[in-house]
Amino acid sequence: xxxxxxxxxxxxxxxxxxxxxxxxxxxxxxxxxxxxxxxxxxxxxxxxxxxxxxxxxxxxxxxxxxxxxxxxxxxxxxxxxxxxxxxxxxxxxxxxxxxxxxxxxxxxxxxxxxxxxxxxxxxxxxxxxxxxxxxxxxxxxxxxxxxxxxxxxxxxxxxxxxxxxxxxxxxxxxxxxxxxxxxxxxxxxxxxxxxxxxxxxxxxxxxxxxxxxxxxxxxxxxxxxxxxxxxxxxxxxxxxxxxxxxxxxxxxxxxxxxxxxxxxxxxxxxxxxxxxxxxxxxxxxxxxxxxxxxxxxxxxxxxxxxxxx
Numbered sequence: 493x494x495x496x497x498x499x500x501x502x503x504x505x506x507x508x509x510x511x512x513x514x515x516x517x518x519x520x521x522x523x524x525x526x527x528x529x530x531x532x533x534x535x536x537x538x539x540x541x542x543x544x545x546x547x548x549x550x551x552x553x554x555x556x557x558x559x560x561x562x563x564x565x566x567x568x569x570x571x572x573x574x575x576x577x578x579x580x581x582x583x584x585x586x587x588x589x590x591x592x593x594x595x596x597x598x599x600x601x602x603x604x605x606x607x608x609x610x611x612x613x614x615x616x617x618x619x620x621x622x623x624x625x626x627x628x629x630x631x632x633x634x635x636x637x638x639x640x641x642x643x644x645x646x647x648x649x650x651x652x653x654x655x656x657x658x659x660x661x662x663x664x665x666x667x668x669x670x671x672x673x674x675x676x677x678x679x680x681x682x683x684x685x686x687x688x689x690x691x692x693x694x695x696x697x698x699x700x701x702x703x704x705x706x707x708x709x710x711x712x713x714x715x716x717x718x719x720x721x722x723x724x725x726x727x728x729x730x731x732x733x734x735x736x737x738x739x740x741x742x743x744x745x746x747x748x749x750x751x752x753x754x755x756x757x758x759x760x761x762x763x764x765x766x767x768x769x770x771x772x773x774x775x776x777x778x779x780x781x782x783x784x785x786x787x788x789x790x791x792x793x794x795x796x797x798x799x800x801x
Contacts (some may be wrong), residue, residue: 495541495726496791500551503558503567507537507582507780508548514784518602522568532561534568546589546617546787549649551585551604552765553744559585559604563611570612578615578790580609580783582764583712583740587622597710603627603746616787619764620667620781635786636801639711639739639762640671642777646760647675652705654732657716660722668709673736682722702730713738713761716747720754727755740764741774 497520512519521537547569549562562579569577589600601623608616609632616630619637621796627634647655658680659668665681672679680699689797706726713719713736723734734756741761743751748769751759761767782799789796 493537494537494788495543496546497538497568498546498548499565501547501558501561501715503549503552503561504582507550507763510549510641510778510780511580511784511787514647516754516781520617521564524565532557532564534561534565535571535630536568539572540667541739542568542575543573543574544578544791546568546578546580548580548582550581550583550765552740552742555585559607563607566608566611566613573580576614577612578617578787578788579613580617582619582762583742584621584626584784586616587626590623590626596613601626610769613792616713616785618716619762619783622711624783635790635794635796637779637782637786638670639764639779640674641782642762643737643760644674644775646775647707648716650735652733654703655707656699656701656707658699658701658706658708658722658726660684660718664710666710671707671709674690675706681714682708682725683723684718697729701726703732704730706731706735708734710736710738712740712744713747713759715745716743716750716754719759720750720753722754723755724729733757737761741776743768 498512500519500523507520518646523537525533543781553561558769566577586600603725614632617635620638620639655677657668657672657677659665660682661684669679680701683696683698708719708722711760719736728736736756736759738761748771751771751773759773760775762777786796
């Protein structure tokens with residue numbers, strides 16, 4: 493079978509190193525530098541002719557730099573006669589702008605999808621897209637992996653006395669319900685009113701949480717405003733404990749300060765993007781084995797979906 497190579501951009505080098513170690517393959521060599529004005533310069537340092545290539549590069553902050561680096565590296569590989577180019581993007585930036593939520597606004601997720609395809613990427617591997625329909629923005633195969641596979645075992649190991657899953661907003665109900673079904677738990681909903689981007693006001697709890705261990709489920713935690721306010725309301729309604737689960741620890745702005753002061757007992761995230769600071773309340777689970785296995789299966793033309801059944 494045609495051999496493959498793994499390259500890693502500068503967004504999350506530890507993640508790339510761990511995947512290559514897991515797969516027992518040497519991480520391929522690419523030089524990523526910048527001109528004095530900040531423009532990105534990429535040079536592939538080894539032959540990739542006829543190879544299947546996997547580029548590991550989450551488009552996390554700084555999102556624009558990391559996205560451009562992915563596109564430029566793709567162009568370099570395409571012009572070096574790689575057989576196929578697979579983008580491993582654990583966190584897909586601009587995913588929140590997936591529709592026209594107001595007049596005269598962009599659909600940035602579709603724009604990014606166009607950029608990725610036009611650059612020459614043949615397949616996208618990502619995890620817990622903010623909106624599942626973003627897969628339809630692409631005309632190439634998209635593997636949207638489920639972070640719930642790593643959270644499920646962690647939750648079971650906690651041996652909660654009376655657990656229940658909660659969605660932090662109406663928009664995340666389908667995601668939370670999927671997680672609740674996997675664990676065989678009931679679901680409650682936090683009904684909130686968002687006044688503006690990155691700010692939210694919790695209004696009501698749909699369901700009974702009295703005496704229960706609540707597990708808040710979301711795809712990402714950005715400024716942590718939603719999670720922290722939801723935890724406060726859940727505790728005021730009698731919740732015994734509140735754990736927040738968020739696949740992508742964006743944690744921008746005042747997130748860490750809010751988390752430390754909040755009623756949250758624990759926050760569980762993955763290493764899909766680098767954690768920019770540490771907190772005693774934050775537990776990081778590795779999704780390296782999951783992505784490594786998916787890379788192996790794609791290269792060997794095996795089923796990816798069977799991992800989640």
